[in-house]
Amino acid sequence: AEDGIRDFCLSRGLGDVYKRQVFDNIYMLLIMIILLNIILGIIIDTFRTLREDEKRFLFDVRNICFICGFDRETLDKASASKNGFIHHIKKDHYMWNYLFYIAYLKTKEMVEFSGIESYVAALIDNEDVSWFPCHRASALKDMKAENDNQKKLDQLLTIKAEQTKLLTHSKNVLDNVKKVESKLAATAPTRATTRTERISSI
Numbered sequence: 391a392e393d394g395i396r397d398f399c400l401s402r403g404l405g406d407v408y409k410r411q412v413f414d415n416i417y418m419l420l421i422m423i424i425l426l427n428i429i430l431g432i433i434i435d436t437f438r439t440l441r442e443d444e445k446r447f448l449f450d451v452r453n454i455c456f457i458c459g460f461d462r463e464t465l466d467k468a469s470a471s472k473n474g475f476i477h478h479i480k481k482d483h484y485m486w487n488y489l490f491y492i493a494y495l496k497t498k499e500m501v502e503f504s505g506i507e508s509y510v511a512a513l514i515d516n517e518d519v520s521w522f523p524c525h526r527a528s529a530l531k532d533m534k535a536e537n538d539n540q541k542k543l544d545q546l547l548t549i550k551a552e553q554t555k556l557l558t559h560s561k562n563v564l565d566n567v568k569k570v571e572s573k574l575a576a577t578a579p580t581r582a583t584t585r586t587e588r589i590s591s592i
Contacts, residue, residue: 457483
């Protein structure tokens with residue numbers, strides 16, 4: 391009867407055992423390498439996704455107003471100062487002021503609410519953020535008013551240029567009429583004399 395590795399090796403030969411060991415080792419190595427690559431790929435891909443999400447989050451924090459949603463470029467263009475975006479998020483739409491206002495409404499007695507406070511408190515209770523100035527900013531209103539004024543000014547300048555052209559044209563027409571009248575006035579006496587001569591000859 392066969393028992394143990396010695397009898398197994400003797401009965402089947404050492405060559406078969408070595409082949410089997412080599413096959414098992416290669417098989418395990420391949421399986422381990424493939425599994426390790428799969429696991430590492432998942433880990434690396436997950437970290438890459440997290441890093442991209444963090445970059446996107448940091449970009450939004452640094453370049454987009456949390457309250458109104460306008461980007462840095464738009465607010466910098468609209469502002470007369472150099473750091474228009476920084477001034478906007480620190481003064482006009484300072485997000486912590488909104489949080490302080492919500493905390494103020496939560497701690498204040500409802501009986502003491504003013505009309506606006508009652509309205510905003512009801513919206514907060516309904517988880518409605520329509521009281522936030524989304525896509526609205528005073529700096530952009532000023533810029534829009536400036537643009538409107540500039541458009542009106544451009545229209546007025548266009549009308550003025552057209553009127554100047556019309557005046558120049560009308561002056562030229564009047565000059566031509568005067569020239570024709572002077573020519574007619576100069577030829578009128580000669581025509582009159584020729585008529586009188588014809589009448590006298592008859």
